[in-house]
Amino acid sequence: MSEPYADFTAFAEATQLRMVRAAYLICGDRHLAEDLAQSALIKLALRWSQVRDGQPEAYLRTILYRDAVSWWRRRRREVLVADPPEHRQPDEQRQPYDGGDRSHLRLMFAGALARLTPRQRAVLVLRYYEDQSEAYTAEVLGIAVGTVKSQTAAALRRLRQLAPELADLVREDSRGGLR
Amino acid sequence: MSRDDLREMFADLAEEVPEARLAEAAVAGARRVRRRRRLIAGAAVAVLATTVGAVAWSSPENVPPGGTHGSASASAASKIRIDRLPVPIAGERDAGPYWPRWLTPPSDAPLLADAPLSHAVLLAMPLPVGVGAPLRVYAYGEGSVNGGSGDGKFGWVRLDVNLLRTLDQAGIAGSPVVPNSLGPLGRRAAFPQRDGVLIVDLIEGGVELISVPGLNTDVTWLPDGRHLLVSSPTGTWLVDVETSTVVKARARGGDVTPLVGGASGLTALTDGVSDGPPMLRFYDDAGLVERDSRPVDARPAGPYQFGFLVGRGWRYGNLIARAAAGRPDTDVGYFVAVVDDRTAGVTNVLDIGARRDAGCCTALGWSGAGDDVLITTDTEGLLRWHLPTGAVTRLSAPVSGIVSVAPMGCDWTITVDNITAECMP
Numbered sequence: 255m256s257e258p259y260a261d262f263t264a265f266a267e268a269t270q271l272r273m274v275r276a277a278y279l280i281c282g283d284r285h286l287a288e289d290l291a292q293s294a295l296i297k298l299a300l301r302w303s304q305v306r307d308g309q310p311e312a313y314l315r316t317i318l319y320r321d322a323v324s325w326w327r328r329r330r331r332e333v334l335v336a337d338p339p340e341h342r343q344p345d346e347q348r349q350p351y352d353g354g355d356r357s358h359l360r361l362m363f364a365g366a367l368a369r370l371t372p373r374q375r376a377v378l379v380l381r382y383y384e385d386q387s388e389a390y391t392a393e394v395l396g397i398a399v400g401t402v403k404s405q406t407a408a409a410l411r412r413l414r415q416l417a418p419e420l421a422d423l424v425r426e427d428s429r430g431g432l433r
Numbered sequence: 434m435s436r437d438d439l440r441e442m443f444a445d446l447a448e449e450v451p452e453a454r455l456a457e458a459a460v461a462g463a464r465r466v467r468r469r470r471r472l473i474a475g476a477a478v479a480v481l482a483t484t485v486g487a488v489a490w491s492s493p494e495n496v497p498p499g500g501t502h503g504s505a506s507a508s509a510a511s512k513i514r515i516d517r518l519p520v521p522i523a524g525e526r527d528a529g530p531y532w533p534r535w536l537t538p539p540s541d542a543p544l545l546a547d548a549p550l551s552h553a554v555l556l557a558m559p560l561p562v563g564v565g566a567p568l569r570v571y572a573y574g575e576g577s578v579n580g581g582s583g584d585g586k587f588g589w590v591r592l593d594v595n596l597l598r599t600l601d602q603a604g605i606a607g608s609p610v611v612p613n614s615l616g617p618l619g620r621r622a623a624f625p626q627r628d629g630v631l632i633v634d635l636i637e638g639g640v641e642l643i644s645v646p647g648l649n650t651d652v653t654w655l656p657d658g659r660h661l662l663v664s665s666p667t668g669t670w671l672v673d674v675e676t677s678t679v680v681k682a683r684a685r686g687g688d689v690t691p692l693v694g695g696a697s698g699l700t701a702l703t704d705g706v707s708d709g710p711p712m713l714r715f716y717d718d719a720g721l722v723e724r725d726s727r728p729v730d731a732r733p734a735g736p737y738q739f740g741f742l743v744g745r746g747w748r749y750g751n752l753i754a755r756a757a758a759g760r761p762d763t764d765v766g767y768f769v770a771v772v773d774d775r776t777a778g779v780t781n782v783l784d785i786g787a788r789r790d791a792g793c794c795t796a797l798g799w800s801g802a803g804d805d806v807l808i809t810t811d812t813e814g815l816l817r818w819h820l821p822t823g824a825v826t827r828l829s830a831p832v833s834g835i836v837s838v839a840p841m842g843c844d845w846t847i848t849v850d851n852i853t854a855e856c857m858p
Contacts, residue, residue, distance in 0.1 A: 266456035295459035
C-alpha cells in the first residue's frame, strides 16, 4: 500500500461497518448501502490529504448522509420508477403486535421506517442510532437546526400513525424529541 | 420506553448488515478517478480535431480579418471542435418525464400551493397575448410527497405572483422572467422588479419582495442558492435572500456567467470595446472584487469571430458557454461558443446557421456534469449539445416565451460574507 493511503485504509476499516449500517437504515437496501458507503469512501480518499488532520469522520458522514438522502432523486431522473419507495412496503409485512415478540416489532419498525421520506429517516438515524446532537445533525445534512427539529417531530408522528403498536417507543416529549 | 429503546430498534435492524470490506476497493477507486482526471485534463489541453464539416471555413472567402489562411490556419483550427446543427434534429427518446415534451404550459395548470413541488426543472412565461394581458409564470418540476421527497410525477404548476414588466432607463419594457430566474437545484425563483426583487420559495411556497434600489432588469444566482446578484443598467447588488441584506457589488450582474459547478469565483464575459474581442473578467465568489481580466482569443476559430454576444453565458468549471452573432463581414450567422477561461481560448463551436431572426437562439445552461450545453432556438426548440461527440438532440419542442432552466451542478465551494458553502459531488 502506498504511503498516502496507509492511514486512510486503517480509518476506512474502522468506520466502514458503521457507515454501511447507517446507509442501510436510510435506504433500506443492503447492496445500495454498500454502494453508497463505497462511493463516500472513494470521495474521502480523493481528499484525504486535505481532510486527514481535521475531522475525516465528520466529512465522511456528511458525504454519506447527503448521498443517501439524494440518491432517490437522481434515480428518478434517470429511470422512471413505477412506485415510489413510500408505497413499496406491502401491508402484509405489518404483523399483529403480540405484546413482546422482538422480531415482529423489528418488522413493524422496518416497514414504518420505509414509509418515511429519506430525509426523515436520515434525521432519525443521526439523532437516535448515531446519537448525534441537533446541531451536528443539521451540519451533516446541510439544513437548519429548526428543520432538524421539525423533521424529527414529523418523522416520529408519522411512525406512530403507520405503526400504532410502536407508539410507546416513539412518544415525544413536549419539545418534539423522545422522552 | 425511551430514546434508548428506539436506538435499540435501529441497532437491531442494522445488525442485518454483515461486515463489509470496502477500504481497499475505495483506494483502488480513488486511484482510478485520479487517472481519469489526468486523462481528461490532458485531452482538454490537446483538444479535439475539427470535423469534416469544418473544412468549409478554410476557404478564402472565410478568412478571418487579420488572420492567415492555408496550412497555418488549418493547424490552428484543428484545436477547436466545430459542430453544426443537424437537419433534422432527433428527439431524445428518454428525455421525459424530466424534460417536458412541450414548453407551453397548460392554461389550467394548478397553482403551486395546490400542487407542491419537490424541485423545479424549468420556469416558463408564455408571451402574453393582447395589450394589458397579465404575465403568467409557470414552473415545471417533480411533485412532492411526504414533506419534500419527489413523487416521480412531473408536471406544470402556476406561480401565484403578480409581476410587473421591468423598465430600463429608456422606458423600454422587459420580461420579469429572465434566463437565470430559476435558482440552483430548482428550489427558489427570483424575478427582478423596480426597486426590488421577488423571491419565490418553490418548495415551501413562500413569496417575499426584497428591496433592491434601481430599475432592476436581471438576476444572477450564486451556486449556493442563497445569494444572488440583482442588476440594473446603473449597478448591481448582492442580495442574501435569507437575511434580506443587500450590498453593492462590483461585477455587472448581467455579464456574470452563473457558476453551475466545478469551480469557484465568478467570471463575466462581456462584449469587446470598439470591435475588440469579448473580455473575460474574474471576480471573487460574490462579485464584490475584480481580480483580473483578459480578452478572449477566438482567432483559431476561423470565421467564428464574435460580432456581439447574445443572451447570457453559463459557466461549468473553467468552461463558459454563450451564444453570439458572427461578425458582419463574414457569412457566419449565430453560433454557440465554449470558452476556456484558463486560456481565454475557444474550445467548441456549434454553428446554428445564417439567416436566422434576431434573438433566435441562446444558451440556457449546462447539464450532465459539464458535458452538455442546453440551447434554445425559435424553430428547433430546447436542445442538448453533447460536447464530447458534438451530437445535438431535442429535449422539448419550441415555444414563444421566456424559459429558465434550473442549474443542477455541484462540486463548488464559495465564501460569501465569511461563510463558506460547498457542494460535494
